[in-house]
Amino acid sequence: MAILIFFLVHWYLSLFVQTFFLHRYAAHKMFTMNPFWEKAFYLLTYIAQGSSFLSPRAYAILHRMHHAFSDTERDPHSPHFSNNAFTMMWKTKEIYNNVLNNRVETERRFDGNYPVWNFIEKVGDSYFSRIGWGVAYVLFYIAFATQWWMFLLLPIHFLMGPVHGAIVNWSGHKYGYQNFDNNDKSRNSLFFDFLTGGELFQNNHHKLPNRVNFGVKWWEFDPTWPVIWTLDKLSIIKLKPVKVKTAKATANA
Template sequence: MIILIFFVVHWYLSLFVQTFYLHRYGAHKMFTMNRFWEKAFFLLTYMAQGSSFLSPRAYAVLHRMHHAFSDTERDPHSPHFSSNAFTMMWKTKEIYNNVLHNRTETERRFEGNYPLWPAIEKLGDTYYSRIGWGVVYALFYIQFATSWWMYLLLPIHFLMGPIHGAIVNWSGHKYGYQNFDNNDKSRNSLFFDFLTGGELFQNNHHKLPNRVNFGVKWWEVDPTWPVIWTLNKLNIIKLKEAKVKA
C-alpha cells in the first residue's frame, strides 16, 4: 500500500508541476507570480520531477515550436511522424537536448519570457542528480515493497516527466474527439482528464492556447483549473483578466 501511495503521489505531483509551472506558466504565461513564488515552484519542479527534471526554458521553447508546427514534420513531438511512442520520445529528447545545450539556433519568437534559474537547471541535468534521485526511489522500494511486481513501477519514476509528455502528445494527437478544426490532428482524449490533469484536452488547447482552463464544454473537467483558481484567490498567482473565464 505504501508503494502505491508513493507512486500516485509522485505521478500527480510531477504532473502538477509540468502542467501548472512548465506549461501554463513557463510556456504560455497564463498568469503571473512574484519572484519568491517563481523560485519556489521552480524548486518544487526540480524536486517533484527528480530524475526526469525538465528545464523550464527548453520545455517552453519546444512547446512553442509544437504550437507553431503542430503535426507537421517540424513538430518536435507529433505522433504522425514517428512509428511508435518510443521513437517519438527519442526524437523529442534529441531536440530537447539540442535546445538545452544551445547546440541549435532556435527562432527568436520561441525564446524569452520563461523562468530561469541556471544553477538548478544545471544541477537537474547532471548525471549525479538524475542517478541520485533514481537511487532514492530504488531505496524507498527496497524498504517498503512487499511484492516483486512493484519494482516494475520503478522505470516510470525514473522517466516520469517524459512519460507524461509522451501520453499527452501521442494520445492527444491521435485518439478522441474534436471541438474545433485547428488544421492539425489534435484531439480531446478524455472528458474528465484524471490521467494528465487537463493536458489531454489538446484540441481545446490548440484552439485557445492562452485559456487557463483547458476544458471548454460544460462537461469537460480540467482538474488543474480549480487548483489554479484557488492559488489565484490566495494571491499566490495572479490570473490575467482576459484569461480568467472558466
C-alpha cells in the same frame, strides 16, 4: 500500500508541476507570480520530477515550436511522423538536448519570457542528480515493496516527466474527439481528465492556447483549473485577463 501511495504522489505531483509551472506558466505565461513564488515552484518542479527534471526554458521553447508546427514534420513531438511513442519521444529528447545545450539557434519568436534559475538548471540536468534520485527511488522500493512486481514501476519513476509527455502528445494527437477544426490532428482524449491533469484536452488547447481552463464544454473537467483558481484567490499567482474570440465548434462537436 506505501508503494502505491508513493507512486500516486510522485505521479500527480510531477504531473502538477508539468502542467502548472512548465506548461501554463513557463511556455504560455497564462498567469504571473512574484520572484519568491517563481523560485518556490521552480524548486518544487525539480523535487517533483527528480530524475526526469525538465528545464523550464527548454520545455517552453519546444512547446512553442509544437504549437507553431503542430502535426507537421517540424513538430518536435507529433505522433504522425513517428512509428510509436518511443521513437517520438526519442526524437523529442534529441531536440530538447540540442535546445538545452544551445547546440541550435532558437527562433526569436520562441525564445524569452520564461523563468530561468541557472543553479537548478545545472543541478537538475547533472548525472549526479539524476542518478541520485534514481537510487533514492530504488532504496524506497527495497524498504517498502511487498511484491516483486512492484519493482516494475521503477522505470516510470525514473522517466516520469517524459512518460507524461509521451501520453499527452501521442494520445492527444491521435485518439478522441474534436470540438474545433484547428487544421491539425489534435484531439480531446478524455471527458474527465484526471489522468493527466487536463492536458488531454489537446484540441481545446490548440484552439485556445491562452485559455487557463483547458475544458471548454460544460462536461469537460480540467482538474488543474480549480487549483489555479484557488492560487489566484490566495494571491500566490495572478491570472491575466484574456480576451478570447468566440471559437466556432465543428458541426459534429
